[in-house]
Amino acid sequence: MNDRHWLRYLLALLLLLGIAVAWYWRGHLSPDALNSWLVQLGWIAPLVFVAGYAIATVFFMPGIVFTLAGGALFGPVYGVIYSLTGATIGATLAFLTARYLASDWVARRSGRHLRQLVEGVEEEGWRFVAFTRLVPLFPFNLLNYALGLTRIRLSHYVITTFIFMAPGGAAYTYLGYAGREIAVGGEAIIRKGLLALALVATIAFASRIYLRVRRRRQAGRA
Numbered sequence: 397m398n399d400r401h402w403l404r405y406l407l408a409l410l411l412l413l414g415i416a417v418a419w420y421w422r423g424h425l426s427p428d429a430l431n432s433w434l435v436q437l438g439w440i441a442p443l444v445f446v447a448g449y450a451i452a453t454v455f456f457m458p459g460i461v462f463t464l465a466g467g468a469l470f471g472p473v474y475g476v477i478y479s480l481t482g483a484t485i486g487a488t489l490a491f492l493t494a495r496y497l498a499s500d501w502v503a504r505r506s507g508r509h510l511r512q513l514v515e516g517v518e519e520e521g522w523r524f525v526a527f528t529r530l531v532p533l534f535p536f537n538l539l540n541y542a543l544g545l546t547r548i549r550l551s552h553y554v555i556t557t558f559i560f561m562a563p564g565g566a567a568y569t570y571l572g573y574a575g576r577e578i579a580v581g582g583e584a585i586i587r588k589g590l591l592a593l594a595l596v597a598t599i600a601f602a603s604r605i606y607l608r609v610r611r612r613r614q615a616g617r618a
Contacts, residue, residue, distance in 0.1 A: 427572060430465040442470065446482040453486025454493070456537040463565060467572025475569040476562070483565065484558045487540040491553055494544025510542055517546040522556045529560035 430448075434441045449462040462482065466475035513534070516524040525548060528534055534542070543553060 427461055427465040427468060427575075430461060431469050431576075434465070434469055442474070442478050445469070445478050446485065449479065449482025450486035450489060453483055453537060453540065454489050459483055459486075459536060460568060463568045464572035464575070467569035467574075468576035472566075472570045472573045475573060476566050479569055480558055480562060480565050483561060484554060487536075487557050488550075488554055490537070490540035491544040491550070494541040510545065513539075513542050514546050517543070517548050521548060522552040525553060525556045526560040529557060530563070 434445055437444055445462070445466060449459065449466075451457075452462060453459055463475075463479045466479040469475070470478055513524075513528075516527075520527075525543065528539055528543075
């Protein structure tokens, strides 16, 4: 067995170990707990947040916790930037892991969805990736790995992921920000709370509309 095979098996083992540890501790992970820890780090908090988000993405931890925490701790602008950066880095690491080192493991985990993803990317390229980012039909963390088994270019994957995760990321970041404002009794808390809920509802509604339009177009081509 050559060094590459040993490396693949070692990485798969580390990945499984990381997922097991993340699963064990996921009950202790919450936006409040994350904020309480990050606020003590001072100026390095953004760097730790981005790195933590990336690691969480690789190990199948819920990204929504980081997104909400980012909005509460860094505000609606920097929170979006940091969250999108961390999520994109994590998604890229998962993509590269699947493409070069853990393809067999990812194929088994993806199951029946893998063929649909591969066919979609083969037919539409980056547009299909954009669709999966806008309309969350597939689990985000597993999707990152599964897309690594397609032939899409890395640059197209990274750029599309960052851009088309932005609407949902912005909505949930603002929700985290509004939640903090409500908790501390900030100004105009009712307006901010309603705006946050409206943003999340708009993203959900727009995703459903986009999905219906896409299905009609596909039916028209058939």
